[in-house]
Amino acid sequence: MRRPTRKCKANPVYLPPLAVAAIVLVIAAKVQAADAPIPHGTVELIAEDQWITPEHDFSLGLHFQLEQGWHIYWVNPGDSGEPPQAQWSLPPGIITEPLEWPAPQRLGTAPIVDYGYNDSVVLLVPMRASATLASQQTARLGANLRVLVCREVCLPGKARLALTLPVRPQTPAPDTRTKALFAQARRSLPRAAPPSWRFSVTDTKDAFVLTADLGHRVAQATLFPLMESQIDNAAPQKVEATASGFRLTLRKSGQLLKTIERLKGVVVIASDHAYIIDVPVGKAGARRR
């Protein structure tokens, strides 16, 4: 039997601390990552600008990329599902505003219809940097993300993301690497309706009828409700073109037991432009000017 050559052996006393150090480094590396895997996709935290300027607003983005057929959910997920949620760890001097959601798509078919995104989407994260940040040279922005990814089945995912950006007094310069992604995301955000447009909503016991007066005929429109359990998500939305706009009949949700004061949501007109609406609900027969 061959004798094993005696090589240098690590002193066992040092092994545990070394192992701990290695583990800490691995965890630190993971926590520092701006991108992470999620079920059937990836998510990355991206910055619009190259640095953060104190007393300026800026945006980050949560860029989701999903495998074919898999989807995530809108802020109102619809009949099933759950929207992604982020918890932020931010340095003093930075606060975050609510996420900004690109216009969603209808997912699924009756009797279960949801709202969300296939392929890829960037959720915008508006942030504000106050003057107190000026004393820092860098800012580390961290997110603990929870996301549900579904196709025929649903898989919950978690990701820890972090981005460290320089803090500089100069006006922020855009990051050319993320420019296209942010431009696309901003184009997909629902916008405020032009002031000349008029919307009204009538409660007809079984449905809400949304009447839009835009100054031109519109043959196709869809409403994505912001609040859950107001309209029946699976019911077809009957649209009638009128000379100056359209009328959309939205069947009420079977879970709606009382009247609502306002109908809030995103109206997508001709599968192109998306507008935010927030309309008081009137009774049928009441005349509104």
Added chain:
Amino acid sequence: MTKRSMHSLMMVAVLLLAAALLALAAKVGEPAPDFTATASNGKTYRLSDYRGKFVVLEWHNNGCPYTRKHYTTDNMQQLQKEWIARGVVWFTIISSSPGKQGYMTASEENDYLAKMHAAPTAALLDPTGAIGHLYDARTTPQMIIIDPQGVVIYDGAIDDRPTADVSDIAGATNYVSAALKQAMEGKPVAIPTTRPYGCSVKYSGVH
């Protein structure tokens, strides 16, 4: 016929059709539609046989992370035990279509119940989705409570933490327990309906 009256007629027709399609779907405050189902234990159960008792319908898919949240923590099993002990009839209902997530044969479901120490009154097998559609069950879990007079008094989520996180059970307000407690005390159910949270029910043709 004028354009206006033609339009009105069309609107009425559309609304009637929509109403007809959903005529049988249960709604809070209305009589619970009757059904008959075969359970995993081989017996047949008819809802109207339980008039005089509170009945809980629990839509179930053991692969759904939201269902697993309540089963891996024993939360659902504890609820079943607690309320059955107080005279409630508890039906777990599986409306998954064959081949889809959550579909179980009778013996598979019996094995699952044994493994999970779950003891509902019965686990009803609804592979055609007929009962699910009758109650417009959209998620797993979705909870429906029927009072002793056969009226739906609660329809919606199991609790107020719509996540798949087991850590969200401890602090959650359980809507089912709250509704049963209030109804048993003769009080109106304070929160009779909520948006149910979970995975979509795996009916045939739907994902």
